[in-house]
């Protein structure tokens with residue numbers, strides 16, 4: 027087992043997951059209820075943690091794959107799918123290292139919530155390349171970014187202009203706003219974006 031996997035597993039084993047909001051992040055629900063929302067498809071939830079957003083997406087009739095390398099995260103996400111009666115029908119899990127996933131043109135949508143800030147900043151362009159690889163042409167990245175001025179981590183800080191820079195080559199930014207219903211601990215420090223994949227070259 028790698029040190030990084032041991033590190034993330036230890037949070038779940040100690041039952042201390044300080045990033046966890048105990049529910050989905052409200053800005054995702056606002057988007058799902060909006061007229062702009064994509065209405066169907068297969069969504070990959072990267073670094074899905076306890077599966078709150080996976081659970082929400084099931085309620086909106088998406089097919090969902092929760093991806094995380096931590097065993098307990100996957101168990102907890104599977105339990106959410108079981109409770110909804112959709113496990114392995116519309117709710118799937120992949121217990122793998124995101125950077126080693128071998129999925130090409132697989133998802134219509136990828137959802138990001140506090141996974142990007144969890145990875146080493148040196149891996150950010152690998153992250154972009156992996157998303158470009160996994161999304162179908164014209165697929166969407168729907169993301170809630172934690173905007174912070176913070177070099178050490180996790181969570182590692184990122185600025186809005188850095189986010190736009192990382193994705194500029196491959197994506198068109200269709201929506202970008204500071205949500206008004208972020209969790210109180212993240213109020214005014216999040217950016218919600220919907221980006222459409224326009225260039226599959228990596």
Ligand SMILES: C[S@@+](CC[C@H](N)C(=O)[O-])C[C@H]1O[C@@H](n2cnc3c(N)ncnc32)[C@H](O)[C@@H]1O
Nearest residue numbers: 034045073074075094095096123124139140144
């Ligand atoms: C900060 S948590 C966020 C969990 C969830 N998205 C949320 O917002 O509650 C980051 C998650 O990413 C997972 N993770 C970190 N690095 C990973 C990697 N390389 N591959 C797969 N999962 C990873 C961790 O196990 C953890 O569950």
